[in-house]
Amino acid sequence: MALDADLLVDRRRMRRKLTFWRVLAIAVLVIAIVAVAAAYGGRNGVIGGPYIARVTISGLIRDDDERVRQLDRLADSSLARAVILHVDSPGGTTAGSEQLFDALSRVRAKKPVVTVVDSLAASGAYITALAGDRIVAKQTSLVGSVGVLFEFPNFAELLDKIGVKVESIKSSPLKASPNGFEPTSPEARAAIQSIIADSYAWFKGLVQDRRHLTDQELAAVDDGRVFTGHQGLGLKLIDQLGDERTARDWLNKEKKISASLPVRDYHLHSRFDDLPFLHAAAVALLNAAGFDSLARRLETFAGVGALDRINLDGLLALWQPSSTN
Secondary structure: OHHHHHHHHHHHHHHHHHHHHHHHHHHHHHHHHHHHHHHHHHHHOOOOOOEEEEEEEEOOEOOOHHHHHHHHHHHHOOOEEEEEEEEEEOEEEHHHHHHHHHHHHHHHOOOOEEEEEEEEEEOHHHHHHOOOOEEEEOOOOEEEOOOOEOOOOOOHHHHHHHOOOOOOOOOOOOOOOOOOOOOOOHHHHHHHHHHHHHHHHHHHHHHHHHHOOOHHHHHOOOOOOEEEHHHHHHOOOOOEEOOHHHHHHHHHHHHOOOOOOOEEEOOOOOHHHHOHHHHHHHHHHHHHOOOHHHHHHHHHHHHOOOOHHHOOOOOEEEOOOOOOO
16 A cells, blocks of 8 residues: 555656646747747847838749738838838739739838839739839849730640540530630630730739820830830839849938938748748647647648649739740
């Protein structure tokens, strides 16, 4: 009996020690997260004095609700006195480009925004560039590509050769057309063309309004071509040749934004997206503390949407050079 009592006491003591270390591990984790969040929070203007925000748009443009939330916070920030918008992108979906333009326009309504085209601002990325009060580009930057694209593969001939036929029962002839498994009917082609024409008219109207172009000037740039920054200057697609220093000079002269203000990168996604090591550390600590189910949830949360972000669905405002030559 005495032996059993001693074992019971030892077990209780071990449980108390285990609970202590678990609580300590969680406390350390929370302190680490708070410390890192505070350190990284300053980069988006949470900590520090007045500054000029540097916003960078690169890669393919898609719908991004987190980006919109970050831009709305930037619009409301009393510390960010102006924005330098760097664009280096071939475009993306028309809906994603429209969403980004609208969010940047809300920023522009509250503070000056200057667009700096790095290498490329084509199609949907040019829509993004239009959100600025002024557009600056290098001589050899590429701008423009005013147009809308709808692409789909058609395997009808291949399937016919190998003897495969895909059958479908539709509520109407244009349902799920074109589908890539049968020749595109004239009616389906006309329906898609009407969608493209409508989006194209919106794109052209946006260019004409933001760049103050006459119908004749618009006709010179709306055929889908890209232009160098040097060409774009003459065509009124941009306002000035230069770089970020040029943008800062303009902000100082025209908008009275002090040249002494620091320029800080303002990130348009969650701070913790840049910290994969923090995800890994958190998971490891939770596992070590015995909270396996919570660790699995954190792993799942960190990976949500990874596959969604590689898709480009819908109409495209995208410049893609031909690869046939």
